[in-house]
Amino acid sequence: MESVQERMKRIGAYEKIASFMQKEKQDYSFKRKYAQIRAEEFRSECDKRGLNCHVSVGGLDSIILYMFLHEVCGIDVPGVSASTLEDRSIQRVHKAIGIINVPPLMREDGTRWTKPKVIQEFGFPVISKEIAGKIELLQNPTEKNKTVRHAIITGETGEYGGWQKNSKMQLNQRWLKLFGGYENETEGCDFQKPDFLVSAKCCYYLKEKNCDDWGKEHNSVPYLGLMASEGGRRAKSLRMNGCNYFGASTIRSAPFAIFHRQDILSLALEMDDLWKNGLKEKYQDAGIKEGRISECFQMPDSLIPEIYGTIEKKPDGTLYTTKAQRTGCSMCGFGIHMEKRPHRFDLLYESNPKEWDYLMFHMCKDKDGNDYGWAKVLDYIGVGWDPTTIGGNCKGQMSLEDFM
Numbered sequence: 001m002e003s004v005q006e007r008m009k010r011i012g013a014y015e016k017i018a019s020f021m022q023k024e025k026q027d028y029s030f031k032r033k034y035a036q037i038r039a040e041e042f043r044s045e046c047d048k049r050g051l052n053c054h055v056s057v058g059g060l061d062s063i064i065l066y067m068f069l070h071e072v073c074g075i076d077v078p079g080v081s082a083s084t085l086e087d088r089s090i091q092r093v094h095k096a097i098g099i100i101n102v103p104p105l106m107r108e109d110g111t112r113w114t115k116p117k118v119i120q121e122f123g124f125p126v127i128s129k130e131i132a133g134k135i136e137l138l139q140n141p142t143e144k145n146k147t148v149r150h151a152i153i154t155g156e157t158g159e160y161g162g163w164q165k166n167s168k169m170q171l172n173q174r175w176l177k178l179f180g181g182y183e184n185e186t187e188g189c190d191f192q193k194p195d196f197l198v199s200a201k202c203c204y205y206l207k208e209k210n211c212d213d214w215g216k217e218h219n220s221v222p223y224l225g226l227m228a229s230e231g232g233r234r235a236k237s238l239r240m241n242g243c244n245y246f247g248a249s250t251i252r253s254a255p256f257a258i259f260h261r262q263d264i265l266s267l268a269l270e271m272d273d274l275w276k277n278g279l280k281e282k283y284q285d286a287g288i289k290e291g292r293i294s295e296c297f298q299m300p301d302s303l304i305p306e307i308y309g310t311i312e313k314k315p316d317g318t319l320y321t322t323k324a325q326r327t328g329c330s331m332c333g334f335g336i337h338m339e340k341r342p343h344r345f346d347l348l349y350e351s352n353p354k355e356w357d358y359l360m361f362h363m364c365k366d367k368d369g370n371d372y373g374w375a376k377v378l379d380y381i382g383v384g385w386d387p388t389t390i391g392g393n394c395k396g397q398m399s400l401e402d403f404m
C-alpha cells in the first residue's frame with residue numbers, strides 16, 4: 001500500500017508546498033495582485049465549466065474578500081452566509097452589503113438545528129476543530145476508527161500512515177492528559193476524561209452543510225477567505241493545492257491563501273476607505289432598490305464590524321484590531337485557550353450578560369437533568385472565565401504546548 005509520504009512525493013506535493021511558501025514571503029502589493037489574478041482565473045475557469053460562483057462570507061476576512069472581488073476584481077457574485085451565527089455587528093455589515101443568509105439544517109423533528117441543540121447532542125466545540133475532531137473520535141470508539149485512535153494516543157500511525165512514530169496525529173501532552181482517558185484500558189495509560197462531550201460537528205450543522213447545500217442548489221462553487229498562515233487543518237491543503245482547486249469532489253478558490261494577517265488588515269483598511277468615500281451610499285441605494293433593506297436601516301459607518309474595534313498601527317508599523325482578533329460565533333470555544341483575557345466570553349459578559357449567563361451555566365442538561373454550560377468546559381481545560389478574576393488570573397495564559 002502506498003504510504004502518505006510516498007503519495008506526497010509522487011504528486012510533487014513537497015515542491016508545491018515550497019513554492020507556495022515562497023509566495024507567502026512576498027510583499028503586500030505582490031500578494032494583492034496575485035489574489036486578483038487567481039480570483040479572475042477561477043471565475044473564467046468556472047464560466048468554461050458552466051459553474052456559478054459565490055463568496056462564503058463569515059467574519060472580517062471574507063467580508064473583505066467579498067468587497068475585493070466586487071470592487072477591485074469586478075467579479076459580481078453573491079455572498080452567502082450563515083449570518084445569524086455571527087456577532088450582531090457582523091450581521092449588520094452583512095445586511096448592508098447584501099449577503100444572503102442561509103438558515104441552519106433542518107432536524108428530523110422538523111425544527112432547525114441551533115447551537116445549544118448541536119452542543120447538547122454532539123458536544124462542545126473547543127480548543128480547535130482538529131483537536132475536537134480527535135477527542136470526538138476517542139469519545140465515539142468503533143472498530144473502524146481503532147487505528148486512528150491508537151495514533152491519537154501514541155503517535156504511531158500504522159501501515160497507511162507509513163509506520164510513523166511521534167506523528168502529528170498524536171494529541172499534545174496537555175490535551176492527552178485531559179482527554180486521553182478513553183483509551184486507558186486499551187493503551188495502558190493513565191489519563192483523565194471529562195464528563196462532557198467534545199465535537200467538531202457544530203460548524204457542519206450550522207454553517208457548512210447548509211451553505212454547501214445552497215451551493216449545490218445554485219450550481220455554485222465558493223470563493224473562501226482562507227489563509228494558510230492561519231494554520232489549522234486547511235493550511236496544508238492550501239499549500240499543497242494552491243489558491244484555486246478543481247478536484248473531483250471539491251472546487252474552491254481561496255485568493256487570499258498566501259496572505260498573512262498584516263496583508264488582510266492592509267486590504268481591510270483600503271476597502272474601508274472606499275466604503276467611507278462613496279461605497280456606503282452605493283450599497284445603500286442598491287439595497288433599497290432591491291428591497292433588501294428599508295430606508296431607515298442604519299448603514300454601518302465602517303466596513304470593519306464593531307466587534308473587531310478599529311484597525312490601528314503599532315509604533316513598529318504592525319497593524320492590529322483593537323478588540324477581537326478573530327471572531328466566530330459568540331459561544332465558540334475554538335482557540336479560546338490561546339486568547340488573553342478579557343477573552344471572547346468576557347467580552348460577551350460585558351455586551352450581553354444575560355446571554356453569557358445562559359451559555360455559561362444553562363445551555364445543556366446532564367443526564368440527571370441539571371443545567372451546565374461553558375463554565376464547566378472552561379474550568380476543565382484551565383481557562384479562566386469568572387469576570388471578577390480578569391487581570392490577576394493566570395488561567396488562560398498560553399504555554400508552549402498550545403502551539404504544538
Ligand code: SF4
Nearest residue numbers: 125202203328329332
Ligand atoms: S464557529 Fe464554533 S460555535 Fe460557530 S458553528 Fe462553528 S464550531 Fe459552532
